[in-house]
Amino acid sequence: MKKICAVLIVLLVAGSFAFAKSQQEASGGGQSSSLIGIAMPETHVLRWQKDGASLKSAAESRGYRAEVAYGDADQTQQNRQIQGFLTQGAKLLVVGNVNDGVNSVIADAARDNVAVIAYDRLIMGSADYDYYITFDNFKVGQFQGQGIEQGLGLASATQANPKYITLFAGSPTDNNSKFFFDGAMSVLNPYIQSGVLKVVGPYPQTSADNANFQRIATENWQAPIAKTRMENLLSNDARSVVLDAVLAPNDTLARAIIEACLADAKYAGGKLPVVTGQDAEFDSALSIKNGQQYMTVFKDTAKLAEAAVILADQILKGQTPNIPGASLASGNLTSIGDTGVKVVKAYLLEPVIITRNNISVPVNAGFYPDAEASQLR
Numbered sequence: 001m002k003k004i005c006a007v008l009i010v011l012l013v014a015g016s017f018a019f020a021k022s023q024q025e026a027s028g029g030g031q032s033s034s035l036i037g038i039a040m041p042e043t044h045v046l047r048w049q050k051d052g053a054s055l056k057s058a059a060e061s062r063g064y065r066a067e068v069a070y071g072d073a074d075q076t077q078q079n080r081q082i083q084g085f086l087t088q089g090a091k092l093l094v095v096g097n098v099n100d101g102v103n104s105v106i107a108d109a110a111r112d113n114v115a116v117i118a119y120d121r122l123i124m125g126s127a128d129y130d131y132y133i134t135f136d137n138f139k140v141g142q143f144q145g146q147g148i149e150q151g152l153g154l155a156s157a158t159q160a161n162p163k164y165i166t167l168f169a170g171s172p173t174d175n176n177s178k179f180f181f182d183g184a185m186s187v188l189n190p191y192i193q194s195g196v197l198k199v200v201g202p203y204p205q206t207s208a209d210n211a212n213f214q215r216i217a218t219e220n221w222q223a224p225i226a227k228t229r230m231e232n233l234l235s236n237d238a239r240s241v242v243l244d245a246v247l248a249p250n251d252t253l254a255r256a257i258i259e260a261c262l263a264d265a266k267y268a269g270g271k272l273p274v275v276t277g278q279d280a281e282f283d284s285a286l287s288i289k290n291g292q293q294y295m296t297v298f299k300d301t302a303k304l305a306e307a308a309v310i311l312a313d314q315i316l317k318g319q320t321p322n323i324p325g326a327s328l329a330s331g332n333l334t335s336i337g338d339t340g341v342k343v344v345k346a347y348l349l350e351p352v353i354i355t356r357n358n359i360s361v362p363v364n365a366g367f368y369p370d371a372e373a374s375q376l377r
């Protein structure tokens, strides 16, 4: 009797597992309880907190389990977090890396057959993954250059009355920094060469001038570093001129640069230089509305997160990726996915240039919570 009971129990349990599995497959979510590990680089630049939250909720709404970890701009810490995802049996990783030190754990993922999507930042020097999703980062830089061109009226500037600019770049270990800078300089170099725009401080024409690029780069996108560098410029190289513009690579650094300017008598009560930015952070959007920061670039990171999860879902289901709102880089743009040892598939979303005139664009896209949005209307 005992034996019969035991057999019955085994049969019942097995049956209910088979039923649950067939239910899951019928709902199209054969992989749906798989874990997706989301590794974001840092929290001191606000966007990543949003990216992490949007990725998690997009993955969960498709039936996946998802976990987010923030690397605190420390690659050793991020590697431990990624190892943790692999130990937990993650089936796919979405990685916004800190620097190329991530490659060893990306290799571990490949060994475990875990797919990796490089998120926003290309993972350089690795052949161990196949997908990258980001915004067109050269265009982000071009928008920054165009903001300065427009803000200074460079098209009608003269050699007799040149404009003065100083240059900042993002983290030297973030591959995006080069795209932003090269995009901006593709717009500004002709004005510098014709003598209507003068650079105060180091002038790398492109990021390929590594020695000078390092001098204007901002380690790990840290605002205090940019602030101190701006203070030093104001009391040294830029002491005897009035700066008309500062090329700032993102909003976090733009505000630090503006802070340094506001502490300088030359700019405090009067006209601030045209300062660029990126990310459409609320504080910068408010600063643009109030006439301090000149422009930013809106990258709808909620859409990027959604697109990345659609890509993840299609990879896990073995489908050929087809992502609404993102296009597969082709032609000249293919090199965006060039890690130096492999060209991965790069999916691109479009950024939008934002000045005081169209600050309503990110507001109407629902980019800010209501309490913030109402201050921008």
Ligand code: BGC
Pocket: 045, 047, 120, 121, 170, 174, 176, 177, 221, 250, 251, 278, 279
């Ligand atoms: C991102 C920017 C961000 C910066 C600092 C870059 O890789 O593309 O949106 O401002 O990192 O976190």
